[in-house]
Amino acid sequence: MKQRRKSLAKILALQDQLHKLNAWKLAALDQQRAALEEAQKQTIEAIDRDVTMNGVLVAGATRHLRGIGRKIEAVKSEHVVQTRLSLEQGVRTKLAERLVDSVDAKYRKQQERSDLGDLIERSLAKGSASSA
Numbered sequence: 001m002k003q004r005r006k007s008l009a010k011i012l013a014l015q016d017q018l019h020k021l022n023a024w025k026l027a028a029l030d031q032q033r034a035a036l037e038e039a040q041k042q043t044i045e046a047i048d049r050d051v052t053m054n055g056v057l058v059a060g061a062t063r064h065l066r067g068i069g070r071k072i073e074a075v076k077s078e079h080v081v082q083t084r085l086s087l088e089q090g091v092r093t094k095l096a097e098r099l100v101d102s103v104d105a106k107y108r109k110q111q112e113r114s115d116l117g118d119l120i121e122r123s124l125a126k127g128s129a130s131s132a
Contacts, residue, residue, distance in 0.1 A: 012096040022086035040068045
């Protein structure tokens with residue numbers, strides 16, 4: 001029982017670390033998306049400031065905006081996938097926690113029974129020794 005509890009505790013620790021890693025990846029994707037959206041905003045502001053830009057600069061800025069837009073969409077897609085993975089990992093972590101709790105409860109019950117058995121044996125042994 002102790003060995004099973006140790007094994008499950010290790011699994012729980014690993015699942016918890018994986019869950020934290022997934023949360024970190026989500027945060028990184030959020031930061032990446034925010035940076036891309038800021039770059040997009042700055043490019044639009046630059047175009048708005050220089051309305052009289054020549055056609056070559058406008059075409060380059062438009063290509064840049066399209067590229068940023070594609071990157072933003074890619075990050076959004078990655079975010080959706082990562083969110084799903086993070087939720088799945090959270091479920092696995094919760095399951096591992098429940099398994100550890102279940103094994104702990106079984107171990108405590110087993111230990112209590114053993115302690116009670118030892119106490120009864122000692123009481124009976126004392127009773128036998130004092131009556132003899």
